[in-house]
Amino acid sequence: MRMIFGLVLLVGLALAGGAVYLAKGQIGQYKNAIAHAEAAKAKVVKTQKVFVVTRALKYGEKLAKEDVRAVEFPVTALPEGYFDDILKIFPENTDAQRVVLRPIEKDEALLAVKVTRPGEDAGLTSRLEKGMRAFAIKVDVSSGVSGFLRPGDRVDVYWTGSVGGGQRRTEVTKLIQTTVQLIAVDQSSGTVEGAQIARTVTVAVTPNQVASLAQAQSTGRLSLSLVGAGDDLVIASNIEVNQKDLLGLEEETVVAAPKKVEEKVCTIRTRRGSEVVNLPVPCTN
Incomplete structure (x- = not known):
């Protein structure tokens, strides 16, 4: 009887040990799953709704509602002048359309500097910085x-x-x-x-x-x-x-003309009666 009791006790201890081991393993896996979930959550980038264009738009084209759609954009990389509300692009109190001022590629964010205000003309002055x-x-x-x-x-x-x-x-x-x-x-x-x-x-x-x-x-x-x-x-x-x-022409050298030497004239003054005259004579050094 004692042997049976001892055998049952050993089996019970073995089962209890196995259960503890399995429970420990499950708890470890659960903790790892929680850690991975927290790490993935930390990597999630915060986003903001931004409107982009659905097709390439050229200068002078009128902007229609079917030309824009909303996407999620990283908050850390939001461009200046973006639109986050369809009513800001197409106000309800007017039917006037916006006109494209600069070329916009497909899926590019729609910015205020690239379109006119509703009803505004896209004149040449709008293209000047x-x-x-x-x-x-x-x-x-x-x-x-x-x-x-x-x-x-x-x-x-x-x-x-x-x-x-x-x-x-x-x-x-x-x-x-x-x-x-x-x-x-x-x-x-x-x-x-x-x-x-x-x-x-x-x-x-x-x-x-x-x-x-x-x-x-x-x-x-x-x-x-x-x-x-x-x-x-x-x-x-x-x-x-x-x-x-x-x-491949060489620069022409301009030769200065020789200076004209003035001829020196020597004279002597002599009196002829009441008149004084100058008579030329050879010059001597």
Whole structure:
């Protein structure tokens, strides 16, 4: 009887130990799961509702409700001027539409600086940054890059004219402005279809650049050179070529004319009666 009791006690102790071991394992797994959940929760980024555009929009297009949708955007990377309410984009008290001021790509956040206020006209002044001015440059098929200029392109401006005077007068071509932005071609500040020969292009420049371009345009000819879309290379502004550099001619040396030596004349004064006369005589040192 005692043996049976001892055997039962041993079996009970074994079962109890196994249960404790299993319980300990389950508790450990539960703690690990809680730790992983807390770590994942800590990694969750706080977001904010932001409206983005559903298609690529060009300058001058009218913004419609189907052109925007709401997405969750990281709070730490919110762009300035975003919209978080559809009523802020399309107010209920007006049917006036907003107009796109700058190109917007699909799924890009809709910002206040890229659209007009409801009912506002998207004029040329809306494309000028603070402190910038619009200046028109006369162009033709050769100086205007054969009609391939578009609003938003960047160009380098070259001046060609005469410098010096007399025998030193020569034709010079000089780079006077770099990476100037075009904001209009002829009377269009929006998309220009195909190659069109423009008569004028309008650039956005500072007041100091306006003075330089106006002086250059009145004293010579201006030519434009199109800058590549992804070209961020800084070009030195002291590029200048004249006729002698272009043709490889040597500088002409101007020989000064010999000075004319004045002939020395010697005279003596003599009296002839009541008259005094000067008579020339050979000069002696």
